[in-house]
Amino acid sequence: MSDSITLPGGDWPTLEPGWVWLCGAGPGDPGLLTLHGLNALRQADVVIYDALVEKTILDWAPEAEHVYAGKRGGKPSAQQRDISLHLVDLARAGKRVLRLKGGDPFVFGRGGEEAQTLVQHGVPIRIIPGISAGIGGLAYAGIPVTHRDVNQSVTFVTGHDQSGEAPSSLNWNAIAQGSQVIVIYMGMKHVQRIADALMAAGRPADEPCAIVCSATTGDQSVLETTLARMTADIAESGLEPPAILCVGRSVLMRQVLDWQAMASGSAPRDLDPLGRGRPAERA
Structure with missing residues (x-):
C-alpha cells in the first residue's frame, strides 16, 4: 500500500x-x-x-x-x-x-x-x-447472505461467549426454526456442539454449510460441507480460524457465484444450483 x-x-x-x-x-x-x-x-x-x-x-x-x-x-x-x-x-x-x-x-x-x-x-x-466478515467475507466466497429463492431472514450469532465457551444464552431451537440462514462468527472451536444443537432443533443433517477462513485475504479458504459432516470435514481440511460459518441453502449459490474461481478461468459448477428450472431474470 x-x-x-x-x-x-x-x-x-x-x-x-x-x-x-x-x-x-x-x-x-x-x-x-x-x-x-x-x-x-x-x-x-x-x-x-x-x-x-x-x-x-x-x-x-x-x-x-x-x-x-x-x-x-x-x-x-x-x-x-x-x-x-x-x-x-x-x-x-x-x-x-x-x-x-x-x-x-x-x-x-x-x-x-x-x-x-x-x-x-x-x-x-x-x-x-x-x-462485517459475515457479509463481506461470504460475498468474497460467492455466498449471498440473502437470496429471494432461499431466505427472507438471516441470523448472526457468535460461536462463543465471554468465557470462551459456546453461548449458553442462545436459544438454538428458536434460531434453528426461525432463521433460514445462520451466520456464525468465531464458531470453529465449538462447531460440533453448534451443529448438534441445530440438528436437534430440526435442521436437516444434509443442510449445506460453508466455512470461510481468512475471508477476503490472499489466504482465503472455503470449505463446502453439510451440517452433519462439518466437524469431520474441518478436521480433515486442517482449516483454522479466523473463520465464518454459514448454514443454509444460500451456500449452494457458490456453485454459480464463485467469482474468484471464475476470474481464474474456472467455469461455474452449476448455473441453477437451487434447481429453480428458470433463468434468474425470471425469478
Whole structure:
C-alpha cells in the first residue's frame, strides 16, 4: 500500500485532539476500508488496532504510533478493561486516537463496550462502520447472505461467549426454526456442539454449510460441507480460524457465484444450483 493515496474532494470530518474514533477496518482486503476510515488514518496520532486488521492498512497512517491490542482465542491477549482505559488515557493526553477494529466495530467487536467507557469518562467519540466478515467475507466466497429463492431472514450469532465457551444464552431451537440462514462468527472451536444443537432443533443433517477462513485475504479458504459432516470435514481440511460459518441453502449459490474461481478461468459448477428450472431474470 502507498501512503500517496488521497481522498476525493469533500468536506471530510476532522479528528480533533482528545477525540477517539472507533472504526471498522473491514474483513481483511484493504480495499474494503471506507473512505472515512482512510481519512481517520491520515489524521491519527495513535492507532490502536486489533488482531484481524490487515497490517498493510496501517501503512496509510505512516506518522501515527501503531499499538497492537489484539485478542485471539487461546493466546495471551490484552484485557478488555485495559484497552478501554488506555483509550481514555490517550484521549486525555490530547492525542487524536483511532481505534481500528476488524470488520465492523459494533458486530461482535466490543465496540459498544469501548464506546460506552469513553463516553462515561467524558471522551468524545465518532463511530465509523465497517464491512462485517459475515457479509463481506461470504460475498468474497460467492455466498449471498440473502437470496429471494432461499431466505427472507438471516441470523448472526457468535460461536462463543465471554468465557470462551459456546453461548449458553442462545436459544438454538428458536434460531434453528426461525432463521433460514445462520451466520456464525468465531464458531470453529465449538462447531460440533453448534451443529448438534441445530440438528436437534430440526435442521436437516444434509443442510449445506460453508466455512470461510481468512475471508477476503490472499489466504482465503472455503470449505463446502453439510451440517452433519462439518466437524469431520474441518478436521480433515486442517482449516483454522479466523473463520465464518454459514448454514443454509444460500451456500449452494457458490456453485454459480464463485467469482474468484471464475476470474481464474474456472467455469461455474452449476448455473441453477437451487434447481429453480428458470433463468434468474425470471425469478
